[in-house]
Amino acid sequence: xxxxxxxxxxxxxxxxxxxxxxxxxxxxxxxxxxxxxxxxxxxxxxxxxxxxxxxxxxxxxxxxxxxxxxxxxxxxxxxxxxxxxxxxxxxxxxxxxxxxxxxxxxxxxxxxxxxxxxxxxxxxxxxxxxxxxxxxxxxxxxxxxxxxxxxxxxxxxxxxxxxxxxxxxxxxxxxxxxxxxxxxxxxxxxxxxxxxxxxxxxxxxxxxxxxxxxxxxxxxxxxxxxxxxxxxxxxxxxxxxxxxxxxxxxxxxxxxxxxxxxxxxxxxxxxxxxxxxxxxxxxxxxxxxxxxxxxxxxxxxxxxxxxxxxxxxxxxxxxxxxxxxxxxxxxxxxxxxxxxxxxxxxxxxxxxxxxxxxxxxxxxxxxxxxxxxxxxxxxxxxxx
Numbered sequence: 001x002x003x004x005x006x007x008x009x010x011x012x013x014x015x016x017x018x019x020x021x022x023x024x025x026x027x028x029x030x031x032x033x034x035x036x037x038x039x040x041x042x043x044x045x046x047x048x049x050x051x052x053x054x055x056x057x058x059x060x061x062x063x064x065x066x067x068x069x070x071x072x073x074x075x076x077x078x079x080x081x082x083x084x085x086x087x088x089x090x091x092x093x094x095x096x097x098x099x100x101x102x103x104x105x106x107x108x109x110x111x112x113x114x115x116x117x118x119x120x121x122x123x124x125x126x127x128x129x130x131x132x133x134x135x136x137x138x139x140x141x142x143x144x145x146x147x148x149x150x151x152x153x154x155x156x157x158x159x160x161x162x163x164x165x166x167x168x169x170x171x172x173x174x175x176x177x178x179x180x181x182x183x184x185x186x187x188x189x190x191x192x193x194x195x196x197x198x199x200x201x202x203x204x205x206x207x208x209x210x211x212x213x214x215x216x217x218x219x220x221x222x223x224x225x226x227x228x229x230x231x232x233x234x235x236x237x238x239x240x241x242x243x244x245x246x247x248x249x250x251x252x253x254x255x256x257x258x259x260x261x262x263x264x265x266x267x268x269x270x271x272x273x274x275x276x277x278x279x280x281x282x283x284x285x286x287x288x289x290x291x292x293x294x295x296x297x298x299x300x301x302x303x304x305x306x307x308x309x310x311x312x313x314x315x316x317x318x319x320x321x322x323x324x325x326x327x328x329x330x331x332x333x334x335x336x337x338x339x340x341x342x343x344x345x346x347x348x349x350x351x352x353x354x355x356x357x358x359x360x361x362x363x364x365x366x367x368x369x370x371x372x373x374x375x376x377x378x379x380x381x382x383x384x
Contacts, residue, residue, distance in 0.1 A: 011039060011048075012050040013039065013050065013132075014051075014052050014053075014054050015051055015053055015117065015132050016053075016130065017130050038141045039115060039143070040142070040143050041072070041142060041144045042145055043110060043146050044105070044146065044148050045148045046101050047099065047100045047105075048097055048099045050096075050097050051086070051097065052094050054094060061094045062094065063119075064088070065091070065122030066091075066120065066122055068085065068098075068117055068118065068130070069117070069118045070098040070116075071117075072144070073116070074111065074113055074114075075111075077139075081144070084098055105144070109144070110213070112142075112143055113143070113144055114139040114142060116130075116132065116138050116139050116140075117129070154384070155383060156382065156383055157382055158205040158206045158217075158382065160381050202271070203270075204268045204269065204270055205381060208268065208383050209266060210265075210267060213261065213263050214259060215260045215267060216258070216260075217230070217258045217259075217382070218380070220378070221249060221253060221256060222314065222376055222379055223251055224251070224273060224375065225249060225251050225252070225375040226248070226271060226376070227248050227273075228246070228272075229242055229245065229246040229270050230244040230258060230267055230270070231269075231270050232266060232268075233265065233266045234265055242270075243262065243264060244260055250311035251311040251314070275306070275309060275375060283308025284304075284307050285373060285374075286309070287373070288300050288302045289370075289371060290324075291366050296344065297326075297344055297347055297369050300315075300338040305334040305336060306334060306335055307334055308333050309334070310333070312327065312330050312335075313328050313373050315327060315372070316371070317347075319347045319369035319370060321345055322345070323343075323344030323345060324369060325340075325342040326338050326339060327341055338371070347369040348368050349365055
């Protein structure tokens with residue numbers, strides 16, 4: 001059986017205060033070690049910080065009638081984290097305290113910081129700083145830490161980036177080569193070589209303002225093929241830089257987590273699941289059409305196998321019905337076939353509704369569903 005000793009801990013700190021009572025104003029010697037202690041503020045519990053004010057002869061200073069303000073600031077000295085008046089416990093012996101409840105610390109980030117104490121003389125006299133480090137400086141270190149009972153922090157949603165460039169673009173009659181509208185695509189004999197001058201292959205989530213030195217992003221992938229990484233910046237106008245390794249997924253379905261270590265003002269997730277970003281260029285999306293009978297998807301015909309697929313693409317079947325699913329097979333980066341795994345129901349005849357007849361050459365009575373071939377989706381994007 002293990003036997004462990006634990007202690008009731010009191011943080012009693014001696015700090016140097018100028019004695020203006022006329023006694024001891026002239027210091028005979030300097031005593032350094034008594035006022036260079038690092039404080040700790042534990043989140044999740046009440047914190048009582050005890051102080052004794054002494055002069056440089058290590059004698060108590062009578063603080064009766066004085067008022068004291070305790071402040072915690074970030075290490076850069078640019079942000080006030082905590083501020084609270086101190087309570088005098090025993091004026092003649094120079095004892096005072098400051099107390100922070102667990103609820104007062106909820107919005108304060110766990111971080112290394114600094115603290116200072118300001119004294120106002122009795123009767124509203126002049127204010128001076130209490131020296132709290134060994135070099136007669138008015139700041140000393142304090143660590144704000146997640147401790148006994150960290151509060152529950154709910155996950156927060158992020159926007160989910162999408163790209164139709166990575167999927168079949170013929171659903172509404174617009175093919176991938178039509179974006180962006182530029183004569184190089186069809187008018188220039190080498191138009192296929194201009195893809196990287198106009199197409200954006202990376203997409204980003206909304207911004208994260210971290211509340212901890214460890215930020216976890218959770219997301220669910222649905223047939224996702226591509227890379228995911230985290231980027232950070234100093235502010236909204238700054239350039240973003242990579243702060244995590246790029247993770248590659250091949251036709252992956254499931255929930256994943258990305259953890260970003262370190263303090264960053266802004267973070268965003270970067271997604272690249274465009275087939276235009278694969279090594280073997282140029283790449284092009286595949287195209288297919290569905291055959292429906294009595295509202296059920298019976299087969300899918302590949303009209304164009306495309307090129308450049310690193311993994312079997314995600315096949316989505318859209319229309320007025322529900323439940324239809326299919327899987328694709330590839331060879332050499334080309335979609336060679338699509339097998340219907342569930343025909344679903346309710347996919348009744350749809351008017352042309354903008355779908356190009358050249359892209360959907362089926363009998364109108366059998367055109368009840370449209371096929372979208374893509375490199376997957378990101379859903380349920382959350383962080384904490």
